[in-house]
Amino acid sequence: MYRCMICGLEFDHPLLVIRNEIVDSDGNRERQIKVVCPSCWMGEQYFENTEET
Ligand SMILES: [Zn+2]
Numbered sequence: 001m002y003r004c005m006i007c008g009l010e011f012d013h014p015l016l017v018i019r020n021e022i023v024d025s026d027g028n029r030e031r032q033i034k035v036v037c038p039s040c041w042m043g044e045q046y047f048e049n050t051e052e053t
Contacts, residue, residue: 002047004037
């Protein structure tokens with residue numbers, strides 16, 4: 001389980017956001033997958049793993 005340090009939400013699986021970004025002047029695109037909090041959409045650097053091992 002993860003907890004978001006920004007909004008405090010706890011969740012099992014973060015949200016995956018897939019974006020197609022144009023990476024050069026020819027219009028070539030690169031797919032980028034971002035992992036975000038399902039509530040506030042902050043990135044994974046703001047997650048805290050609450051699992052006890
Ligand atoms: Zn959050």
